[in-house]
Amino acid sequence: MTGIETLLNGFRKFHEMYFGKDPSLYRDQLRHGQSPRFAVVACSDSRVDPGIVLQTEPGDVFAVRNVAALVPPCEEGGHYHGTSAALEFAVTGLGVDHIIILGHAHCGGVAAMVRKQEGGEVGGRFITAWTDLLRVARERALQADPGLSGDALLRASERQSVRLSLDNLTTFAFVREAMAAGNLSLHGWYLNIFEGDLEVWNPKTETFEQLS
Numbered sequence: 001m002t003g004i005e006t007l008l009n010g011f012r013k014f015h016e017m018y019f020g021k022d023p024s025l026y027r028d029q030l031r032h033g034q035s036p037r038f039a040v041v042a043c044s045d046s047r048v049d050p051g052i053v054l055q056t057e058p059g060d061v062f063a064v065r066n067v068a069a070l071v072p073p074c075e076e077g078g079h080y081h082g083t084s085a086a087l088e089f090a091v092t093g094l095g096v097d098h099i100i101i102l103g104h105a106h107c108g109g110v111a112a113m114v115r116k117q118e119g120g121e122v123g124g125r126f127i128t129a130w131t132d133l134l135r136v137a138r139e140r141a142l143q144a145d146p147g148l149s150g151d152a153l154l155r156a157s158e159r160q161s162v163r164l165s166l167d168n169l170t171t172f173a174f175v176r177e178a179m180a181a182g183n184l185s186l187h188g189w190y191l192n193i194f195e196g197d198l199e200v201w202n203p204k205t206e207t208f209e210q211l212s
């Protein structure tokens with residue numbers, strides 16, 4: 001089955017699982033509002049659904065998904081800032097305890113940025129403007145290891161993109177204030193879904209450490 005019926009059947013299955021087994025979860029507990037402890041910034045990539053990968057339940061995670069799991073720097077002005085607005089609400093409205101940047105291997109958004117920096121063609125003016133925000137990630141990867149190229153440079157740029165988004169989070173005053181008050185922690189994770197691995201950024205050792 002490949003058509004839209006797949007999703008409608010999916011809803012039937014969801015209804016059976018959640019309303020058949022525990023009708024009170026939605027009807028009573030979640031009806032009156034949400035109080036998730038986690039905000040996750042993940043890529044829109046269909047293979048890296050945070051709810052599946054992190055095995056969460058309804059009400060656990062405030063999810064922000066965009067191309068390349070990217071947090072832009074704080075920017076004033078009359079533009080539309082969907083990711084910044086979602087994070088503002090997560091921190092100031094919901095009071096989440098943690099923000100997790102969930103980058104991933106073989107990310108098309110990071111690959112588009114690297115391709116453009118190397119003189120290649122990248123289609124889509126919205127995509128290009130967005131992924132250009134990640135240029136520094138490739139530069140940092142090459143600073144750390146000037147010999148990188150090809151797949152190794154892509155993997156290193158993906159990990160550096162997670163770090164860049166962590167840096168960009170702290171350009172928002174509401175993030176800095178919540179951290180200073182001891183109410184918010186930031187986390188950078190790198191998912192290699194193809195190997196079933198998750199790496200966790202350790203700011204003390206400045207390395208990504210594979211979860212055992």
Ligand SMILES: [Zn+2]
Pocket residue numbers: 043044045067068069104106107108109110
């Ligand atoms: Zn991606």
